[in-house]
Amino acid sequence: MAEKRRKYDRDFKIEAAALLESSGRQVREIEAELGIGQGCLSHWRRELAEQGSPVEQAEKQEEKERIRQLERELRIVRQERDILKKAGGHLLANKRMSYQFIEEHREEFPVARMCTVLGVQRSGYYAWRKRPLSARKMANEKLTEEIREVHQASRETYGSPRIHRELKAQGKACSENRVARLMREQNIRAKTHRKHKVTTKRDESHPVVANLLKRQFQAEQPNQIWLADITYIDTYEGWLYLAAVMDLFSRRVVGWAMAERINSELTCQALAMAWRQRQPSSGLIHHSDRGAQYTADAFQTLLRGHGIEPSMSGRGNCYDNAPMESFFGRLKTELVHHHVYRTRQEARTSIFGHIEGFYNHWRRHSALGYLSPVAFEQAYLRAQFA
Template sequence: MKKGNGILCGDPEVKYAFIRDHRERFPISVMCDILGVSRSGFHDWMKRVPSPRAIERSKIQAAIRRIFEGSRRNYGSPRIHKELVKQGFNCSETRVERLMREMGIRAKTKRKFRVTTDSNHKLPVSPNVINRDFKPSGPDRLWLSDITYIATDEGWLYLATVMDAYSRKIVGWSIEARMTQNLVLEALEMAVKQRRPGPGLIHHSDRGSQYAAKAYQRRLWRYRMIPSMSRKGNCWDNSPMESFFHTLKTEHVYFEVFRIRKEAKSSIFEYIEVYYNRQRSHSSLGFVSPQCYEQQLFIKCG
């Protein structure tokens, strides 16, 4: 209630609706005083038969709240608008933005994300064979790989991931306390076990020593994959992978405090496998999840 006037600013009907929904928890007179509306105005509003537009507005607001909470408070007006259209609502993105503002809903504030890659080694480097063409004609034809860092109170964790460029789905990943060759090998093995790709798949990564190492390159050769590496210091050569790390950090990691590494591992698993791959809509995929985008090859997603 202390924050009520700041959150429910603007439209009196929004305030009246709040008072109606919370009248069994707080006294009506107290809520009216805090929100700056009269008790007589509230009671008159309660007696009025809602107009069709008011009913529609209420339904849209309820859907906005449901979609916003379902997105873990990550979606802004463009994504929420897309979800509303999918659900059959006829409203503009401008109206959704205005309603969200009136409801006090806004996506999480994103912090600046810094990318670092250590390519200071003398190992052989593969040529960049994709040249920023991240749109393969089907799944399991181009995989992207990279490593990022996650802080916990116990120390750093290192996350290695493998993404299918076709659907932006994370098909393999590994998270450990040390950044070793085994870290990236486990992520690759998970991807191969889950997807079983045919020969000729392009595997693209940065120039990090873990990917340039003989053990990793031999594994690519065993699976008949074509190695490809970004140019030195050029994050745009692996931009979909960098974009995923940015999303992971700014939507999830930066809003969590991990006391122990085990807690962080469990949280990252849930984010990748439950939310990102299967629920989060992706703008480059027509605002559907990676899992749904792949299923559209065979069936229509709801």
């Protein structure tokens, strides 16, 4: 029966190599003496040299353990950082909101870690989790979700007053204070306003007309007073200019035009659109600033041709055309400042969608009893034929 091949453990190999080093004898002599195969001792020496001595191996193992520990600590720090970023207002809120955050993110972060970062006890969280929601809490959660839906549908432009009116129109009973409180708790905010920049300049050679409105921004019916102004939109290709005409009665944008140059052709196109869409009767007033695009002969001739009486703001006074300034301010706040337009066409499409797809038909206006411009006009017409 053939002899089984002997297996040598690490200690044997170390001692054999040490014997070779200390004796000064030949490798073959030591191999024969120990009864090991030819070439084994040389192979073991190379293997042990690569692995290092027991002390070196222990040091390497300690180093690996230190690295693993540092990696674990780094993972913890990163988790805590990510929890802090996502928690936001939960750190300053009550325990219930912290528990709610933990519940929503328990698949993403360890519960124990979130409890530590948010400063709550794990036992408290698990007790909260077992506790049934009160009717009030469930109602608040449902209302909060409805608030989010309205906020998103408004393109994040509505604050608590408009959201409250929208919910009320949907037949949902709630107070404005309750809506405002839930919005604060969930950090739901309307987009903020930026300072407006003046774009039109007066041409001193053009005559101006009197201010017929004198800041009395009231109209009794549609097509009684139109307001007009120009603003600019930045794109990678350069400026895109928007001229708009608004019916003061309903705040509806009835005419608009966009172009890469600001001139009287732009304002004439906006007025022409308004005329085509509305076909107003006599007595209409058109109010604008004193910019050269409105005092130009071409524009004034168009006004006279349609029997429209011109009115102009005082020199450099934006408050004399406040509703138009407000519209452009909201356009920038709710749309333009949240986009980076690569081309003028991209900006045109975006602005068209905002005016015709959102503002005129859906955006609730505080001056209109929180109706949209179109809804306000429809209510007026129904009342006329009632």
